[in-house]
Amino acid sequence: MEFRRTTIQVENIIKQYKQYDTTVTAVNRASFSAFDGEFVAIIGASGSGKSTLLHICAGLDRPNSGTVRIRGTDITSLSPDELAEYRGNNMGIVFQNHNLIPQFTALENILVPTIMINKDKSAYEENFKKIVASLGIVDRLHHLPSELSGGQQQRVAIARALINMPLVLFADEPTGNLDKENADEVLELLIKTQKLLGQTLIMVTHDMSIAARADRVLKMDDGVLTAVNKERLLKQI
């Protein structure tokens, strides 16, 4: 039997917002875990809380209660500075709308994470070459985001997420803003580089066909996270 190490372990996450006088529970006691090199998809309708859960897992937001452990480190108990450092060293994040800094070129955007953790050029140079080559953006590196197509922008965003060789890659509907052709290409690239670098990929999507490519599928319904039988899902598709 193959032994697999747990990369991320999420336990009883609750996230609530105050809206005027009422309290909205975006995530209600969500728990799951993912292993090294595993691709986990979280599906759900709009507003079901899947993005919120992803942001909490990536340390971009704080839960009201519950824990997120990455390789045994409880990131919910870290101070803001410790969390930022941990995030920079261990996590990569891809947003739906790429979130590139408009005044920086593609190259500069990709290198932002290395500057944030003060990584030496020698430490990322080889990885950088490998990533930009596999993402097919070598000739677009000196262009501003506004000079790139949607698909190219998202590739740059993926390169930025991968540049520090993170343990876990979080993707929040990475193909949501792309046309079918570009979406397929980006997804292929994402899965390819994830396999190449052996990372754990947690992806939020509402696209069943993308979820079908995952090793495991979780469903978010009104803040409640449940496991989905992948075979049944494939039949549905």
Add this chain to the structure above:
Amino acid sequence: MEKVIKYIFRNLKYAGKNVFSKLREYLPFFVAFFVIQSVFLTAFVTTATNYQHRYEEITERYDYDILISDLDYNDYIVIDEKLYIMSYMKNRTFESYRVSKVTDAMGEKWQIYVLMRDGHTNAEFLNYYIYANENLYDTSGIEISYTPLNEYRNDAAAHSRTPSILLLIALTLISALSVLTLYNVQVNHDRFRYGIYMTYGAGFKRLISTSVFEMMIVAVVSLIPSGAFVYGISRLFYGRYGIDVVIESSAAFKVILASLLVATVGVYLPMKMLSRKTPMSLIIAEDNSNLISSPRSTRFVTGSKFLKIYEALGVWRFRKYYLKLLLSAVAFSAIFVCGIYLTYMNENTSGQSIEQLRFEAKKEEEAIASSDKYYESHITDLDFFYGSFGEMEGVAYVDYSANEYAAEAGGIILLTDKMSNRAIGDMTSTRNIINPYESTTGALKKYYDEGYSRATYMYKYSAYDKNMLTNLAQNYEIEGDVFSVLEDSSKVIVSESVMNSRKYSFDVGDKIVLCRFREALPETVIEIPDPFDTVSIVRALLENNDYEFTEYTVGAVIKDMPETEGYFTVGLSYDTYSDVIGQRPVPLCASVYLEPDVTEKEYEDVALKAKQIINYYGYDFSLTDTYGYLYRTLEREECSFEFGVTLSALVLMLSPLVWFYSQSLFYKKRSKEMYVLSAYGATHKVLRKIHMASGYILSAIAFVFTAILGVIASFLVFKLMNEWLPMIGFGIGTSYSFYISPVALAVCLLLSAFCGFLSSYLPYKKMMRGQSGKSKKQQKKEREET
């Protein structure tokens, strides 16, 4: 080392990219750093120039440090011999010396001029050649005076080439406030970028270093124009007196260091607050920033109610933003008002009479007091000085008075609550006058029952003759008649200030009770309580000693007599003084004060006359020249007024900068709201009215804010200069009155109102241009062509 250089280089590259790609957004920082560096450079340049100018002026006039005069032949020979021998020694304390002979009515006298060596004190020299010189018979008749060269050599303040630490701290705080204000606006506007930085690992340290690198790029670029500006104005101001501007090579480095400090302090708080937020809250805030319109308000869009309430609601909706904006923008106006106030204070101080000559009695006080002959001649001498100098051109007045501290004379004064009500609760000198005696009998009980429930020994007795009373009447704001003390021995003069502010409250006709110590009561041992508990001390003194109580009537009140210590004055005639103190008043010093605008000729006449009087009559007074005229001239040439106004005006420039920068970014976010309104049918006219309404409301609030903050800030400066600084030893013996420059306040009020309106209205014009994509000129040209 290589790593550090790489780190700096990489960060500078990114910071530079960020700054120069968003040059328009960073433009306010360039202006702010231009102002900040101009302010610092002015401080450095004026200090260095003033130092150099003082040095040149003084060395041009004086080539000696110490003047030993009034030497008879024997003393001269004794000292000269020693000096002559030592002049061949390498380890001597003086550099050189020369001798001159003076012949006057008293005969021949010798003078020795000594130039000291750097690093040696006057005491070293004088001890060896004068005081410990065993061959000198009597050194008490020898006159020793020091020139400004010596004072310059020994005065740390005059010697300093760098501005005072207090000034540098104040400038750093003001500068940091400006950077903080602007950076706060910038951070709120650029949350997205910081959100991305934090997403990819930036903690507080990284955020602050990113910001500091950005600010350093701005600072380096703005150094050139600010340097040119400061050089220009310095040439302009100093040029009038033919003074060369001195710019030390290290000034640029110091300013860059100051900029680094200001940038770090200024960005610390915004970055600290930012780092406490979650990255998503920053990224999402950016995405939803267009949805700031209130649906409740937009439904009025086409109705008549819309305009009336929309912006009022708008101002309320954005109250936090507006409050921050008003406080920060108006703060610089308030600082400007304070800067003008400080400049006015400085100007006011330099407008006071100059103490130029000081005659000091050579005889011991006891010797004069014990002999009627000496005493009479002493008083006659003072009278003579008063008459001789009083009529001279350029002389303001001659001052001599005898003072005695009440504590030393065994005196205590009883006051009513009304007289000392302003002193209650004060931290300085007034703790000792709160109900010092509660359970007592006799005369004390009688006065206590009559309302004299307070007592203090924190005052001094001053003896005034007709001449000195004339001085009082001419130089101070007086209530009542000061000369009444000469006619009526039961009348006294009192001052109201202690520690540079008016703490006592007297009216003409008030009765005060002076207690004169007679003897200690038998078989009582006064246990000295806590030495700082002056209330208990006064109480113990009154209860355990026998005092003679005498009532006096206040004949005149001095309203504005400056007093940096904790003692107010009780002025008496010579006779009353003798009665109260038990001995005759002995003025030991007479000072000749010159008019503030005295000419050099008048000054020289006065100095010459003083020397003639002393030489001819040979009075038992030594003459000291305080060189007040020289110092006043040097001060005037330092152009403090001009630089004070310029620096204040520079700080005022930060106010419109904050207004327009903050508002332009705010309206940039609100522009989408305007487009939504437009989509619902709001015409350009309606949108213009919204902006104008916002402008009017903001303008009115800014006007009120400026008035309030201006007054509060000026009052704080007044308290600081008058009370708080003297309390920690920075008093300068001048009592300032509370003052707000009406011109400065009017400028600020108009500026705030103007900025409040225009910063709201201009974004509308910009938006209209943005919609058409054409400038106003282009639109006009097109209309003409059509």
